[in-house]
Every structure is written in C-alpha cells, then in structure tokens.
Amino acid sequence: MTLQNIAMSTGFILILIGLYGAMTHKNILRMIVGFTIAGTGTNLVLIAVGYLPGRAAPILNAAVPIETASATIVDPVPQALVLTAIVIGLGVTALMLAFAYKIHATKGTLDISKLTDLKW
C-alpha cells in the first residue's frame, strides 16, 4: 500500500462519502456540502495520480536544479489541473449557494424534494 494508493483511495472514499451525503440529505445546503467534500476527494485523486514516489515539488531552485529536474520532480501537470479544478468547483459552489438562497427566499424551503413542480 504505497502512499500514492492511500491518497488515491482516500480521494475515492471522500467522493463516495460526499455523493452519499448529497444523495440522501434533502436539505440543499447539506447537499452542497456533500458535493464540496466529493470535489475535494476528486482533487485529491488528481494530485495522487500525478505523484511520483520520493520526488520534489516542481519548483526549480537551488535544491532542484534545472539539469536534474526531470529526474527529481513530480508530474507538474495534475497540479496545474487541480488548481483549475478547484477554482471551477468554487465557482459552482458559490453559484449553488446563490440559488439555494434564492429558492429559500421565493419558496420558503430548502427541501430539494419539494422542488418537483416540473416533472413528467
């Protein structure tokens, strides 16, 4: 069980937990929390995939000279992706919060199962 696998499985478990929360709680705010957890899990998985055992962060300096860089740093791409993913996730979360607020303001409830005026 390498560090990488631990991280990755933790990520997956987080995703599942998050989804479970989001799917079982009726309260929109709780659902949002659930999705945030799941999102975090996803990011963890991303990082874990990019990780190479016993290597340094991809920032060049005295410790990590350019010449040996390719042998000493972890894969920088997933880290870049994660950053983007985080920001996007944050955007969506904010948006959902706004919606949740508005729904509460107009319908007086945060119960997702009550928002079924559109169906069939």
Next chain:
Amino acid sequence: MEFDWIKIPYALLTLFIVLNYGLLMTAIIQKMGARAGRRYGIRFYQNYIDLIKNYSMRSKITHGYMFYLGPVFRLTGGIGLLLFVPTIYGSEMWSNFSFSGDLILALYFVFFGTLGMALGAGESGHPFAALGVSRGLSQVTAAELPFAIAVFTVALQYQTLNFNEIVAAQQGGFLNWTLFTNPFAVAAAMIAFLGMMMRSPFDVVVAPQEIPIGPPTEYHSAYLALMQTNRNIFPIAKIVVYMNLFFGGAGSWPEFMIKAFLLYLVSALVGVVFPRFRVEQSIRFFLIWGVPVAIIGLLWV
C-alpha cells in the same frame, strides 16, 4: 362488319314466339300450382286478357322521367338478354344479335333491366317500392353468386366464353351435357335459378298475393303491361342461357319448348312445396348451400 338487315325481322319473330310461349306456359304452370293447392286456377288464356287489358287502360299518371322510363329499361333488359343469346343452336337465323357479345355480356346484361326498374320505382316515392328494391337487390345479388361461379366453371370447362362453342361441346348424346359432366356446377346454378325466378320460397321480394310491395305495385296500365310482357320474356331468356350452358342447348324449337317447360317446372314445383324465406334467410341459404356447391364444381373441373 356490315349489318344484314334481315336479322331484325328474325329477331322480331323470335320475340313473338317466345312471348306467346311464355304467356301460355306461365299460365299452365300457374294452373298446375293451383291444382296442387286444390284450387281451380286461372284460365290458360288469362295472361292474354290481363296484358291486353293493361295495354288499353285509360287512367295514366307518372311520377317523373325515371318513373316513366323504368318499365322501358325493364323490358329492354329482358328483350336484350333474349336477343344477345343464340336461341336455337346451329341456326344463323335464330342466333339473333349474339355476335355483339358473349357469355359475359349475357351475365351482366341481366342487371340492366333490374337497375332501370328499381330506379323507376324509386322515383315513385313510395316506401314500399324502395323496400322491395332493397330486398330484391339483396336477394338477387346473393343468388347471382352461385350462378356466376357456375358460369365461370363452364367457361373454364370448355375453355371458351362463346355460347355456340359451349353448346357445340355438349352435342352428341345427353351424357355430354354439363349436367352430367359437371353436376355440381349445375346444381349450384339451379339453386341460383330458384332465386332468380323469384318464385316461392324466394318470392318475398315480389310477394304477389298478400302485401302490395315492390315495383309492380307502383305501376299500372301500360307500365304494368310492359312489365308483364317482360315477366313472360325474361324468365324464358334466362332459361335459354341455362339451356345453352348446362343442358346442351336446343337444336330446334320443339326441343327448346320442352326443355324450357321442364326447367320452368322445376322452380314451380319447389315453389309449391316450400314455404317462404325471409330475405336474410334466403341470402344465407345461397351463401351456405349455393356457394360451396359451386366451389366444388369449380374445383371439379
């Protein structure tokens, strides 16, 4: 082909013979029927009297063109049928206008008169007329069925639609008649024959005695006379067709008269014996008895 005018007098002669024959025969047959019913019956010249009386009746009214033309159609149908079919086999003289069409013509010309009369009666505006027409058509169309199939069977059997050839094929001993070469077809045809003759048990359409119904009741005087004339020609014409198709035709007038009489007798006898059918009953009768027999006949060939 150019037309030789002598045919016209010949045709008229045929017509004359058949008409008189018809008048007498129907009278005699009626008398026999009456005797069978323990009645005295009409005088044998009764039909002449009726005919003349009606032709010379004074009171004359009409309901309109179609009403006026109805009987004309009717009689034309009868005469036409008679003249489109060769009456006496093998004689150019008595084959009249059969050059203008074959078996199929005869088959379909039957409807000409029916249609016309029905239309005429229809215009009279009397409900009974329409009632009679509707019944009549229902029954006739059903009765036509076995007949049509039988006719087709014969045509198939002799591989021709030409009367003369059909009769020719039946010459030489009565065993060559279709009656014996294809009994089923003939049986079917005879069943149809009963229906077409409109005698009991299939006479609810005209119902001569009890209820005044059907076209004849709408007509009087000359109209009725025309129709009576037809009633004496048309059956004979039909019989001629039968004769030619199933009973070896007629080589001479005497032969013709005997065969015609016997054929007519058949329907008369049945009529005497059986009670009357309602229309749907007779339709079923033709469909259940006539058609299957006809089909057997058709497959027999």
Next chain:
Amino acid sequence: MTKHMITFLLLLGIGAIFADLLTGFSADQNLNASAEFYATHTVSDTGAANIVTAIIVTFRGLDTLGEVTVLFLTAAIVALVLSGDMAGGFQVKPRRWPVGELLETGTRLLVPLIALFGAYVFINGHLTPGGGFQGGAILASAMLLMLLADPTRRFAHKTIARIESVSGLFYVFIGVLGLALAGGFLDNRILPLGDFGSLLSAGAIPLIYVLIGLKVGAEFSSIMTSLSESEDV
C-alpha cells in the same frame, strides 16, 4: 429508507468502478512525455522557476483564461440571481449578532497586512508556490474580514466591476499581443524573459498573474458582497 438503499447500491457500483481503476492503476516510475518536456523546457521557454505556474499561465493559458471567466461568470450570475427581479416570495428576517470589540480592532490591524501578503503571493507566482488565484483569494479574505467586522459595510460595486472587467480585458489583450508579437495566443514572450529567478523575469507571467490576482480578488469580493447584501432586504 429505500432512498438510502438505492443510494447505497448505486454508490456500491461507482465504488466498484473506482476500485477497478485503483487496482488497474500502476504508478509510472518516471515522467511521461509531456511532463518531461515541461521539466526540461520550462526555463528556456518561459523563464519561470515555478513549473506549475508556467503551465498554468502559459502552456495551458487557455484553461486559465477559462478559469478566470468561470469566476467572472459566477460573479455575474450570483448578482443576477440575487437581484430582486425574480418572482419574490417572502423574505427571511436577518438576525444580527453584535460583532464585538476584539474582531473590529483585529480587523483594522490585519486587513492591510493580509492585502499586502496577497499582493506578494501573486507577484511572486512564477518563483514560489502560489500565484494569481491564491493571491486573489487572500485579497478577498481581507474583504471578508471587513464584512465580518461590519456586516452593514458596503463596497462600491462600480469599482469592483471596473477592476474585474479592466483586468479581464487586459488579460485577453495580452493574449492577443502574444498572437501579434510572439509565438501565439497567450505566449508570455512578448516581454523579455529576464534572468532566471529574479522578480522581473518570465516575460508576461508576473503581469498576467497580477491581473488574475486583481480579477480574482474583485470577483470573490463581488460574490461575497452580493451574498451579504442579500441579507438586508
């Protein structure tokens, strides 16, 4: 309860897929082609010490542009949602807690420092960990602190919107410059790469990161303000 059951079963299935991935996963021992390229070419091509930054700002600059747009978009929509135009039912009565002395004084002390730190973070994005987004977030946290200290405080929407848009426009403009002056859209070599490791190096990266920082800060702030203002109706 059926709901929990269904959820459980479905997640079991998803879990199975993940497990499948996990078991099938084999960590590669050295960098793959593209990572290799970044490791070796980053400095020569972009002059940035922080490879991740180089990737974010330059190689995958288009993603980042999209990223910034996401925030811009979110800010816009949040404002849209909370603008009272929608068919409004009843409103919740906001309840105010007194914020307290400590927080207010602390705020006054901290806000400038936080702001400064934020600026530092995004200006040094190409050398050290961090960058525009992190910096922007820190900036915004200063705003948040101020809001916490005084919920009734208002910020000038106009200025925020201005900062958002102008920095955004500049970002796009720099991208086009790259198209015009250098190798392509968002190429950072429109400015001299400078000497490796110094503050003013890595071409346009610091500039872009500054813009991003400002923009992100502004957008977060606008989101927060619109959320907080929605309290008092």
Next chain:
Amino acid sequence: MVSPIYLIVITLGAAFLLGLLSERRTELAHFITVLALAAGGLVSFGWLWIMAAEGASAVEIYTAGTKPPFAINLRVGLPEAALLLLIYLTGLMSAIHMKDMLLRKGRRAMAVLLIAIMALAGIIMTRDIFNIFVFFELVAISTGGMVLLSDDPRALSAGIKYLIIAQVISILLLVGIIFTYQATGSLNIDFMKTPELALGGGGTLAFFLLLVPLLVELKPFPANGWALDIYQSAHPAFSAILSAATGSAALFAVDKIMDIGGASWGPVLTGVGLLSFVVSNILALVQKNDRRLLGYSSVAQTGLILAVVGQRELLGESYLFIAGGLLIGHAVAKAGLFYLSDLVKGRMLTNWADLRRNPLLVFAFATFIAMLSGLPPFPGFYAKWELVHALMASGKTGLVVLILFGAILEAGYLFRWFGYLMKRPQSNTPGTLPLRGVLVTMAAALAGWLAAYIWGELSGYDNLLSQTALLFALGFLLIDWFPAKLKNTIAIAGMLAFFWQSYTGYDPIQMIFGIIILVGGAVILLASYHERGQRIGFYPSALLMFAGLAMLIVAEQSFQFFAAWEVLTLGSYFLILRGKNAEPHALSYILFSLAGAFAIIAGFALAAQGQAGFKITALADVAADLAPWVFILLAIGFMTKTAVIGLHIWLPGAHAEAETDVSPMVSGILLKAGLFGIIVLLSNMGSPELYGVKLTYVMLWIGALTALMGNLMAAFQEDAKRLLAYSSIGQMGYAIFGLALMNHLGWLMALMFVINHYIYKSMLFLSVGGVAKRTGTKLMYKMGGLITLMPLSFFVVLIGIIAVSGVPPLSGFGGRWMFYNAILDSENRLPMIIIFISGPIAFLYLFRLIHAIFLGQLKDEHRKLKEPSFWIMVPQVIYVVLLLAFAVLPGMALQKVDTFLNGMFPEGGLNWDGLLITSDYGYWSPVWIMVVTGGIFAAVFMLLLAINRKAQKVKQFNIVYSAERPYRPETTHFAWNFFAPYRKAIWFLLLPIATRFWGGITEALHATAGFMRRFYTGDAQHYVFHLLGFVVGLYLILLGVQ
C-alpha cells in the same frame, strides 16, 4: 481570414467590456452583444467558405508559441467551421429574439450569454480534453445562469437541479480525464490516440469515465430529467441555444474523443443513442406541454445523431453528410420551433392554433416539422436515405427497424401537432404577434430551405430544389396572395404545359398515368373555379402533390422515385387536412403513408446493397435470396397507398372529409400512385417465391379480399362520400388482383381500371360533393328526391354507377369482360370466387347511392335547392362525354397498351379487327352492344309513348301508404340501413377489426408512455439516481460484453 482564436477573443472581450458599462446603458450593451455575435458568425462563415468553396484544409492554432501536446491547440476544419457558424447564428438569433428579457436583466445576463457562446465555440475548436472540461464547466455554469432568464418561476428549481447534476458530471469527468492522462501520458486528443488502451484497469475504464459524462451532456435516456425541466421552464430563445448549439457542441465533443477510444466504442454510442431516440419519442406521445414536448423531441434527435456517430466507421466518407444532415435539420427546426413557442401565449399544444392567424408562421411550422421528420427536400431526407442504405447494405436491419420505428412515432406527434395548429379553435383574445419574433422565426425557416438546397447539391443525386415540377409547386407559395381564380388558371396552364413538354418521353403505361395525373388533374381543377377569395395554402399543397406524381412516373433511380413519393405524400397530406373535419383522418393518412414510405426505403436499400444511384430497372437482378424480402417491403409500401384491406383505415375518412374538389383528386388520381408502384414492382421483379409461395399469389388473395371487403363496407355506409371512398378501396382491390394475375389481360384490365376509375370516381365525387355542398349534409338518408331539382347531377350519377357496376353498354363492362378472359388464363381459382362475390355487392351500394340521394321523397328543407354551381358541373359533363366515348371506343387508349404489353406477356393478347375485339376465349363488340341496346330501348320507348301519350304528372305525395296519404317526406323515405337483410346475414364480416387493431396499438403506446414518464419525478436526487444508475448500468453491461 482572421485566426479563429479571435472568435474567443471577440466574444470574451465583449463580455468583459460589458462590465465597464453602467447598469442603465442596456440598449448599448445589447447592441455590443449582437455585434460580437454577428462578428463571430461572420468569422466562422468566412472559414466555412474557405473550407467548403475553396477546399482549404483544416487550420491548426497553437497557443503559447508551443507545439502540442505541450500547449493547448485549436483546430478548425470543415465540420468545425460549420458548427461554429451554427452556434454563432443560433446565439445571434436568440440574442435578438430575447432582447426584451435581456434588457430587463441587464448587462450581466448578456455577458453570460456571450460567455456561453464562447465556451461552445471553445468546445468545438479545442483539441485538449481538459480544455474541453473547462469549457463544459463554463457552459454548465452559464446554462445555470441563462435558465434564470425566464418569466417562469419554476426555472429556479430547474436551475438547481441542473447544477446538482453538473456537479456529479464534473466529478466523474475529472476522474476520467486524469486517469486517461495517466494512461496515455497526454491531454491532447491527437496524441492520446496512439497507445492502445487495454481493458481492465487503466485505459479502457479511464476512457469509459471520460466518455460517459460527455454522453450525459447529451441528455440520454434515462439520465435526462433535468434537461427536460430546463426545456420546459427556460426562456424558449435559450432553449433554442441549449437544443441547437449546446447539443451540437456536445455531440462534436463525443465525436472528437471517439478518436481516443476507437471504433470499438461505436456500439455503445449507437445503443445509448437509439435507446433515447425510441424511448423519448414514445414518451413525447403523451405530452401536452409544447416546450416539454420539444424537449423530448430534442433528446430523441440527439440520440439519433449519437447513434449515427457510433456508426462512424461504417458510414465512411458519407458520415459527415449524414450526421451533418440530421444535425442541421434538428438544430434549425428545433431552434425555429422554440422561437415559435415564444409567440404562442398558452402552453398547451392546442394553443398553437393562434399561429394560424399568420400564414407565414404556418409555413415556417410546416417547414420545421418536415425537416424533423426527414421529408424532402430537407437535409434530413438525404441523410435518412443514405443512412438506411448504408445500414441495410451491412445487414444491420435491426438498427434500421428501430430508427424507422422511432421516426414514425416522432412524425406521429409532430403531425398531430400540426393538425391542432390548423384545426383547433383559436383563442378569442388575438393579441399581436411581436414582429421581431416573427422575423427571427422566418430567418430560421429560410435557413432550413437554404440547408435543403445545399444538401441537395452535396448529395450525389440531382437536387430536388432544381426540379421544374417541384419549383413550380413551391412557386405558388410566393403568389399565394393572388386571387384563387387566377392561381387556378396558372395551375391548369402549368400542368398542361408540363404535360405537353414531357409527354413525348412517355411509354404507353407512363402515358396513361401521365394523362390522368396532369390532364386529368387539370380537368378536376376546373371545378376549383367555384371557390372565391384567395384560398390560401390550397395551390401549393395541390401542386406539390401533382409535382410528386409527375416526378414519380418518370423516375429512373430509386432515389428519384422515393423522393417523388414523399413529395406527393406530403402535398396530399396538406391537401386532405384542409377538409373541415379532416384532422384525425389526415393524421392517420400521413402516418400510414410514412410507415409505407419507410417500408419502401428499406426495400430499396435492401435491393441496392450500398450501390449509389440504384436504377429501378435493376430490381430485376436483385440476388435471389434478397428478392422476396425486397418484394415484400416494396409491395407493403405501395399497397399502403392503395389502401388494401388491413391498411385501409385511413382512406375513408381522408377521402370523405376532404373538400369537394379535393376528394376527386385524392381518390381519382392519388390512389394511382400506389398502383403505379405495384406495376413498376411487378414488371421489374416478376413474382419471386418465398418458402415456395409465389408472392403474387398472396397479392392475388389480398386484392380479392380488398375488393370484397371494400364493396361490402361501402354497401353499409350512410355517408355518401364515405360510400364512394370504400368503393375506391374495392376498386383498387380489383386492380391489384388484375395485376397480380400476371398475365396479359389481367394487366390490360388493371390499366383499364386505372382509366375508368379515374373518370367515374372523380365524376361521382364531384357530383356527390356538389350535392352535399347544396344540401349541407353527406348523410344519404337526410337527402332524397333530388332528381327533380338536380336532374343533371342525377344523370351524371346514373351514368357513373352504370359504368362502375359494369352493366353493359358502358365502359365498366369492358373491364369485366377482360377480367373474365384474364382469369380464364390463370390457374388460381379460389381467390376468384371472392372476386365473384364482390361483383354484385358493388351493385348494391351503387344503387343505394343513387336511390337514397335522388329518388324517394324530397325533404321539405330541400325544396328550394338548385343544381350545384356551374364550375362543379363542367368537369362532370366532360367526364360523361369521356365515359361514353371510352365505352364505344376503348381501342383508342387500350390498343397501344395492348401491343406494349406484348413485350411482357407475349401470349394472350387481344385482336382488334374493326368493331370487334376478340380474345382467345370470347369476343366483344362495344359498338354493337351500344347499337342493339339503344335500338331495343328506343323501340320499347316508342311503344310506350305510343300507347301512353298523355300521362299526367302527379305529385310524389300522390300515393297511398298503408291506407294513409303520407304528409311528411321523412315517414316515407326508406333509405336508412338500406340493406338491413344483408347486414343480418353477414354481420360478422363487417366487424371493424382493422380499426380496432390499429387503435389498440396506438392505445398501448400511449399507455406505456403515460406510465413510463412518471419515472421523471422531478426530484433532483432521483435524477442523480438516474444518472449514476445509467453510469453503473453501462459499466455492468460493458463488463458483461467483455
């Protein structure tokens, strides 16, 4: 042309720029938005032009001055350019269409719109999967925002549902992306292809997680409840974007990443696609809400295209043509329909009747549904043709069946909708249609026609939109504001001219049909002079039908034939729908016709086996193992048009409810299309055998039964026009029977039927229609005694029925005579008996027709009636003359055909010497029959006149009726249930079995739909269940397959 990157720059720049404006300058903001979108459209059009017209190859756009895969790169090729144009135009039109809403919501809303479009463009262009993800997130978020641009408060909940789903999607997508990256070492599609992905962990599974979320973006069944809610509640102009632009982009994304997965994933796409295509169409059947219906339809269409994407490898180079054709048809039509739905106040489908106030919009709507149902001349038609051919050629019959099944369902609810629009009552509060909306809609419609032209050019066949006949018909759309009489003159002149310049090329059979269609059509059109006013929509439809017929008889390739077939179907549908109570009947007509058409297309495709430009004559050398199936398919198709028993239920209503001058067209002329098809079929394929059964023998039975049942049912109609309609069924039965006899006289008889039936059926429909117009009822027992008021009509009907019943001396008898000779030739005896039975029955209904209408007692309320109007009588008189002429000299038409038929059936012809016509069995001399009959008739008539000179005319009431003098006509007119005895005798033959059967099928489908759609509970969490269930299910299925 400027670099495509500027598409992003312009749009995004504009979005940022809007932030600088003050809140109040909304007009300016909107102007900027429109400007940006227009500019984008211009750029993409420029690229499309360069790619298409100048044949330039795809351009690569590198960013960051670094080559891929190390930096993101964009690519614009032909498909990209086309899609970009589509997206930007949709955005532009929507922006214009929803202007008011945008102004109300302010600059932020416009920014959101711009960014949405930009993101879609990004999805189209980028070659980097993570970049695709980013753009998808942008689309998702902006969708969440755009949903709010709606007056419908429910939009809010739709929005949150969508965001929830989007969250799940993005989680899965990210996992998929990262693992695919790990497996392939790259994020660039072009470089990810290379490594072969192995199943189990890593590769395939990673790709699966990459593919599935993208699939979900396509709203496949069952994971699409959220999308439907959005469609229902969002602003229609945005729904247009969601359906047309977003859908296309997502499809293209899937198409892109298929490069990574490879062909082995094709079946997955096809399966998912077809599932949503069929199911969504079923569910749509029970929708009452227009926008939700459009939602279902969008889902279905996307599914179909997805299925096509799945078959990419198989379709080869025609892939783009097919997928593109379907996509463009779907996109334009859906956008247009959504725009229309904004012009309609109510949300029920029936509310669309309000659009009737504006003929332009009706035209637009017709255009859109024709595009969606893949009818000519629109791209979907060419696409459908190619698709079915390709699939059939590679033996994928199952797919074809599913596709066609779904298509017929779709046509079902679309045309039902059109029926509502044309026939349902309008809301009494008119209100004005906003001009901007109308313009945008019309723009969409025109775009559709443009696309139609382009696809016509691209197709290997001659462009339908360059066919004289069709253009002539469409031309009437432009002059539809002319007075009817003028248009009528133009139409007649045009048809005659067309005949004049094309008749030289006809062979005798084509000549017969050509004369009937063009000249005969012109004669019927004479009756149309009686209409006043403009008669909007009549002439385009009628001429469309005639154009189709004219194209049909000269078609040489299967494609031309089929195109003509569809054209005439469509035209006749519009024509029939004009009748007052025609709505349900027109619907069943179009459905049966389309189903038949599908059988035909399948048949041709099976026969062609993939070779393009398949000649109809090549049907002769179809491989022996295929031949019977081809034969069956085609025969079914053609016999649907001739309404053989079982497939006949559409005909009576359609013919009876049509307008007075339309009934003769559809009955006298249109029916012949089916006969022509059968003639073509038999003359090329002969009679192949299946399991030792001669298929023509089966046809013989069908024909006979049709003749019998048609006549029987006719005999029991109370409605005069229905009676005639059923009689047509019977007559067609005769004709089919004659053709199926496969001998010389049989064919001659059938062709004689073609002529006769045209003449007397047009004649009867016209006179009966004319009478009905006067009396105001079609029920015969409500008429009667009209002979005195309408002697001419009576005479016409009399001649007509004598001709139909085949009583000598009129021409009908000729048909019977040949018929007997023909059957003497053939071996099959049993079916003939049925024909015999049906013969006399024809006599029944015919007599009833004339009796109940013209004879008996005249009704009081009819005492003041006059003959029908002059122009309705004119053609009737012509027909009477024709009929008599044709009765005396059948030779003039038939002799040529007879000799021509010698080519096919050498023996058994007729000899024509002078007046006598002889066959191998009998003889027939029309002239003499006429003369003799006439002679006898005259003689007897003279006799009667002589002895019955002064007959005095008496009133009809001058009768005694059960010892009473009747005082009201009703008491004495015996006409209702006229042949009661017959009914009593054979009631069991008259049960409406076919009707029940088809009705049952419809019922079942609707019930299924009503039950299944409850599956969309509207609860977001249930939607998540559906999504995850979809993922897991697909995963398990794939595991099972491996």
